[in-house]
Amino acid sequence: MCNNISFLGPKGTFTHEAAYILEGNLIPYCTIPAVMESVSNGECQFGVVPIENSIEGPVGLTLDSLAHKFDLKIFKEMVIPINQNLIVNPKTVMNDITDVYSHSQAIAQCQEFIRDNEIQPHYAVSTASAAKSILGDKTKAAIGNSKAAEIYGLEILKPNIQDLDNNETRFVVLSKNDHEPTGRDKTSIIFSIYEDKPGMLYKILGVFEKESINLTKIESRPSKKGLGKYLFFVDFYGHRKDKTVQNILNELDGLTYFLKVLGSYPEF
Numbered sequence: 001m002c003n004n005i006s007f008l009g010p011k012g013t014f015t016h017e018a019a020y021i022l023e024g025n026l027i028p029y030c031t032i033p034a035v036m037e038s039v040s041n042g043e044c045q046f047g048v049v050p051i052e053n054s055i056e057g058p059v060g061l062t063l064d065s066l067a068h069k070f071d072l073k074i075f076k077e078m079v080i081p082i083n084q085n086l087i088v089n090p091k092t093v094m095n096d097i098t099d100v101y102s103h104s105q106a107i108a109q110c111q112e113f114i115r116d117n118e119i120q121p122h123y124a125v126s127t128a129s130a131a132k133s134i135l136g137d138k139t140k141a142a143i144g145n146s147k148a149a150e151i152y153g154l155e156i157l158k159p160n161i162q163d164l165d166n167n168e169t170r171f172v173v174l175s176k177n178d179h180e181p182t183g184r185d186k187t188s189i190i191f192s193i194y195e196d197k198p199g200m201l202y203k204i205l206g207v208f209e210k211e212s213i214n215l216t217k218i219e220s221r222p223s224k225k226g227l228g229k230y231l232f233f234v235d236f237y238g239h240r241k242d243k244t245v246q247n248i249l250n251e252l253d254g255l256t257y258f259l260k261v262l263g264s265y266p267e268f
C-alpha cells in the first residue's frame with residue numbers, strides 16, 4: 001500500500017506541521033483541491049488539509065470541496081496551536097516593511113497587528129508560499145510558521161503576533177475510507193433540508209436529542225444553488241457503525257433532501 005501523504009504546501013505551512021504527526025512520505029501540493037485530488041486519484045493514501053480555526057472559523061474551500069467536488073472520507077482529525085510570526089529577510093527592521101503577505105486565515109488572525117503597524121496586507125495561497133514570495137525584498141514581510149523562516153533562510157522579526165492567544169486550527173486527514181471504531185469517535189455529515197417545510201432543522205436536531213448524542217459542530221454554508229439555500233455541516237459523537245448512530249443516519253435519510261456521510265474517526 002502506498003505510504004504517500006499529501007499536505008497543503010509548500011514545506012513550512014501549519015498543515016505541514018500537522019502532517020508531521022503522521023508517519024509516511026510527506027508530499028506538498030499547492031492548493032487544498034490539489035491535495036484532495038491526489039487522494040482521489042490514488043497518488044497518495046492520505047491528504048491533510050485545514051478545516052477550521054478557533055478564531056476565524058471554517059476553511060470554506062475545504063468544506064466546499066468535500067461537499068461538491070470530492071468523494072473522500074475523514075480518517076483522522078488533528079488540532080495544533082497556531083503561533084503566527086512576522087517573517088522577514090535578514091537584517092530587516094520594522095521601518096523597512098511596507099507590505100505583508102500571508103494566507104487569508106493568518107491575515108485575519110493578525111488584523112490588529114497589521115493595522116497598528118500600518119502595513120498593507122496581501123493574500124497568498126498559504127503562509128509558506130507567502131514566506132517564499134518575499135525572498136530578497138526588505139520592504140515585504142510574511143506572516144507564518146517559525147518553521148517557514150528556518151526552511152527559507154528568513155528571520156523572525158516579531159513572534160506571536162496573532163491578536164488572540166487561543167489560536168488553534170483543526171486539520172483533517174482525508175482518505176478513501178474512514179477509520180475503524182475506537183470507542184472514542186466522532187462522525188461528520190453534510191445535509192440539506194427541504195426548503196418549503198417549516199421546522200425541518202428543528203426536527204433533524206431532535207433526532208440527535210432523542211438518541212442523547214452530543215453535536216460538536218454545526219455550520220451552514222451556501223449550497224451554491226441560490227440565496228437562502230444552505231448546506232449544513234454537522235459533527236457529533238459516535239461512530240457510524242454504532243447502533244445509535246445508524247438509527248440517527250436512517251432517520252436523517254428520511255428527513256433530509258441530501259445527506260453525505262464524511263465518515264467516522266477518532267476524536268483528537
Ligand SMILES: O=C(O)C(=O)C[C@]1(C(=O)O)C=C[C@@H](O)C=C1
Nearest residue numbers: 013014015050103105126127169
Ligand atoms: O497556510 C498555512 O500555513 C496553512 O496550513 C493553512 C492555514 C489555514 O487554512 O487555516 C492553516 C492554519 C493557519 O490558521 C493559517 C493557514
